[in-house]
Amino acid sequence: MRRRYLALQIVSEEPVPRRDLTDAVWDSVLRLFGEHGASQADLNLIEHNPERNRAVLRCPHNALNMVRASLASVTKINEKPAAIHVVAVSGTLKSLRERFS
Amino acid sequence: MRGFGDLHLCLPLGNLRQTERMVCAASELGYRFVGVPLPPRAPRSEVRQLQEICSGVGLDFVTRLDLKPGRPSELLRELRRLRRRFEVVSVECISKAVARQAAKDRRVDLLSFPMDPRRRFFDRAEAELASGSLTSLEVDMAPLLLLRGVLKTRLLSSLRREVKIARKHGVPVVASSGAASEYLLRTPQDYAALATVFDLPLPLGLQALSENPRSIVERNREKLSPGYVAPGIRVIRRGGNCLDA
Numbered sequence: 001m002r003r004r005y006l007a008l009q010i011v012s013e014e015p016v017p018r019r020d021l022t023d024a025v026w027d028s029v030l031r032l033f034g035e036h037g038a039s040q041a042d043l044n045l046i047e048h049n050p051e052r053n054r055a056v057l058r059c060p061h062n063a064l065n066m067v068r069a070s071l072a073s074v075t076k077i078n079e080k081p082a083a084i085h086v087v088a089v090s091g092t093l094k095s096l097r098e099r100f101s
Numbered sequence: 102m103r104g105f106g107d108l109h110l111c112l113p114l115g116n117l118r119q120t121e122r123m124v125c126a127a128s129e130l131g132y133r134f135v136g137v138p139l140p141p142r143a144p145r146s147e148v149r150q151l152q153e154i155c156s157g158v159g160l161d162f163v164t165r166l167d168l169k170p171g172r173p174s175e176l177l178r179e180l181r182r183l184r185r186r187f188e189v190v191s192v193e194c195i196s197k198a199v200a201r202q203a204a205k206d207r208r209v210d211l212l213s214f215p216m217d218p219r220r221r222f223f224d225r226a227e228a229e230l231a232s233g234s235l236t237s238l239e240v241d242m243a244p245l246l247l248l249r250g251v252l253k254t255r256l257l258s259s260l261r262r263e264v265k266i267a268r269k270h271g272v273p274v275v276a277s278s279g280a281a282s283e284y285l286l287r288t289p290q291d292y293a294a295l296a297t298v299f300d301l302p303l304p305l306g307l308q309a310l311s312e313n314p315r316s317i318v319e320r321n322r323e324k325l326s327p328g329y330v331a332p333g334i335r336v337i338r339r340g341g342n343c344l345d346a
Binding site for chain 1: 126285287288292294303
């Protein structure tokens with residue numbers, strides 16, 4: 001299966017814990033696309049750096065738009081204002097790290 | 102003028118720090134020009150200050166006027182009075198009569214509608230009028246981020262219908278952030294992905310954030326330039342006998 005790796009920049013006033021980030025993303029996918037859509041998204045949080053509020057997410061390539069739309073719809077994480085920007089998308093983790101480092 | 106643009110960045114005009122934060126965020130997210138709604142009597146010094154803040158981070162500043170007339174006659178009066186002071190004019194159509202007048206008036210650049218589905222008057226007749234006068238349909242993305250549940254579902258449903266009508270009649274769609282805070286700003290690619298939710302394909306979504314807003318700004322700047330006479334006609338030299346040249 002072809003995959004896409006998404007480098008994320010989380011905009012928030014304080015560091016976002018891994019658990020809160022995954023909850024916010026899954027909640028957004030479920031709200032926008034329902035359980036059927038969420039099952040196709042097959043999301044995986046590969047890396048997370050709470051100090052720099054950065055993360056890497058993996059999804060199937062055919063669910064990329066769905067995942068991007070869901071990430072864009074996140075306006076709060078743990079009831080605090082936040083935004084998630086996709087800063088880079090790549091087919092391999094290696095090239096993503098090269099571009100995102 | 103190249104790249105992506107957001108024609109509806111709602112800057113808090115009295116709050117300089119917040120304004121700077123939002124302008125910086127827009128620049129970092131990849132926008133090259135931003136349209137900022139201004140009050141009709143905005144002081145020149147304030148406009149100049151905004152222009153400087155934008156140019157400081159490499160953004161092209163576009164002045165925008167939001168009109169919300171109650172009647173068509175009010176719209177015509179406001180357009181006569183204010184059109185030449187702003188680069189982009191948007192009309193929020195709160196009645197069908199206003200929507201029809203705005204759609205057929207060449208001085209109106211953007212048509213926007215309230216969120217209430219019963220007051221969204223963008224139908225086939227509206228689209229035909231708009232396509233004849235180069236007026237675009239504006240889609241604000243902020244309500245899509247803020248609304249939840251049934252309200253969001255209804256808005257998505259209305260947008261899906263309107264985008265379908267706009268595409269069928271060749272009315273350009275302009276996607277704008279409508280953001281009043283940096284937490285509501287997203288990258289153009291993220292907005293384009295979000296627009297696929299109401300059936301605007303990704304390439305058209307990107308066009309709604311780049312070419313469509315850019316052509317409005319370029320067309321209006323040309324119209325507002327001193328040498329402009331009519332489409333295709335402009336003054337190239339004044340004084341003397343031009344036939345001798």
